[in-house]
Amino acid sequence: MITTSLIIQTPPIGTIAGKEGLDLALVCAAFEHKVNLIFADEGIFHLINSQKSDLFDDKNHDKQLKALEFYDIDKLYAEVESLVRFSLTAEHLLSDVEMLSSSQINSLISQSDKIFSF
């Protein structure tokens, strides 16, 4: 089984890079890769639990995040250092997000066969 890690470092608003990263994550999962979805830097804003799509006049793709579990991507990872940088804590995030330090993320990535960054 192929382990694929996708690191999302771009925010959900202002660029579609993160959305396109999630699209690829779903396709990789459909091809039976074991997918690690890692959010770091401004990418952690994808995981904020209080996003309101009507405030930014476009489709909110947190629905896409919720679809992940149907593709067996049941674990989302957030980098602790990034959360600290933006004064965010677990209570701001969606449930079932696992927080990892950058060194833990490093080892997760080094155990992966394929790595993408968005």
Next chain:
Amino acid sequence: MTAVNPFLKAICLFMTSLPQTNLCILVTGSPSQSQAHLSALRFIRAALKAQQVIKSVFFYQDGVLVANSYTCKPSDELNLIEEWTALSEAHNFELQVCVAASNRRGVINQTEAQLNQINGESLHQSFQVLGLGQLAAAMSAPHSQLIQFK
């Protein structure tokens, strides 16, 4: 006479040290806002020199913009479509663009144009439109190595 680029030489040395792999090249950077295409072209040339096999190059995100045949650049600037076309034809690999990423950026083929009642296709003939599944499948092949240029 042009001097041998030291970076190219370093990449070549690195590539010859690798066992034979199937290189999956992914280009996600914009042709006009990033170095991605130039770096990818340079890497592929070095890889080929080091006897590596390039099966295909996949374009995703803003990388697909390179396939827009309506691009008109000043004649003294590098024409990326010509570079990609020449390299892919000489070494027999496909240039694949993601259908979803290219459609949303106005890079469409004849079928898509007809489907949306748009006059004319904008996709350059050197490129093939494929789904993301193609990339996932290429990555699933044994001994494949993914390299992303962004």
